Amino acid sequence: MxxxxxxxxxxxxxxxxxxxxxxxxxxxxxxxxxxxxxxxxxxxxxxxxxxxxxxxxxxxxxxxxxxxSIRQIQLEVASYMEKMIARTTSEVSYSGLEQLNPDEGYLFISNHRDIALDPAFVNWGLHTNGLDTVRIAIGDNLLRKPCAAELMKLNKSFIVKRSAKGPREMMKAFSELSAYLRHSLDDNHSIWIAQKEGRAKDGNDKTDPAILKMFYMEGKRQKIPFGDYIKSLNLVPVSISYEYDPGDLAKARELYAKATHGAYEKGEFEDVQSIVQGIIGQKGRVHVSFGQPVRGDFENADQLAAAIDQQIHANYHLFPSNLLAAGQRVEGDASEALAFEQHMARIPAELKELVLSMYARPVLNKGQ
Incomplete structure (x- = not known):
């Protein structure tokens, strides 16, 4: 072999x-x-x-x-993670971890709000509950610096070749990626991958069917029907919610530029700046919800994407910041509304509606 x-x-x-x-x-x-x-x-x-x-x-x-060893690296990362949680969050909570089997590998597909923190908080929940950490899918756009590639690959990250150009090169890259996912799961290594390329800057968590078609490429090569192959992947939707998104202002600026000028020119190392801002920025409370393994009989990627979205939306933990942004009342402690008002007071006037919409969108998705 x-x-x-x-x-x-x-x-x-x-x-x-x-x-x-x-x-x-x-x-x-x-x-x-x-x-x-x-x-x-x-x-x-x-x-x-x-x-x-x-x-x-x-x-x-x-x-x-x-x-x-990679295990020792993971413990070193955990010590930094513990300090970051103490400094920048008021609470980190989890649900659904009890249904995971430590002897199995899972393909965790999650909503995507923060480049580094999303998989980090998934890992923290797994680690503190005695489960092995995940291998993390990361785009090669984040690896322009040699030191970034070293750090990511030390932290169990594998590379998604987003820079592949042309149909043949892209097909080769995605076939290799699909085979690697299968290989990892067969060896009981869990995987974290975002539900679409790039963060949901508008707060609308939607699965890209193209990601799911990539999952299936190895199954197609083996001539296994789509539904059967998907069942074998141990696919678990994950919902990650931040009471306050440290990147909300930067995301709103990008959305505003696209809406007013038709385009947004990203700086050379803007992704790295986003990672740093996510790590050091205040997040309030954070909740990570692990859903049920997807077991339906799906005929195609669109059906599967809808099922994943349904779980991610239903399991998304709504904080007062989400409810207040959606115009709903929050019962009880008035300090919640005051904290949200103070947060929004720091947002420039032309960006307020975009930020409010960002926080409100999970409420709308949950209600649909």
């Missing part, structure tokens, strides 16, 4: 024997060290830049000296 090292080397995450080399490359990467210096020591990095960078390299060499 050919190992996944040979079959999927250009898209798969790193394995244990590749961890030490990746860590050394990160520590030697000037851009990576410079980014840490700028983020953690912004007032000092310009004065004693080279000295600060040398100290960071020494610290990371010491901190990461014993990391030689």
């Amino acid at each position: 050919v190992s996944d090292t040979d079959l999927f080397k250009d898209i798969r995450p790193y394995r244990d024997d590749e961890v030490a080399g990746a860590i050394q490359r990160l520590i030697r990467d000037d851009e990576f060290i410079g980014a840490i210096a700028k983020y953690r020591f912004s007032t000092l990095s310009g004065i004693g830049g080279s000295f600060i960078k040398a100290l960071i390299r020494l610290y990371l060499s010491w901190r990461w000296r014993k990391l030689d």
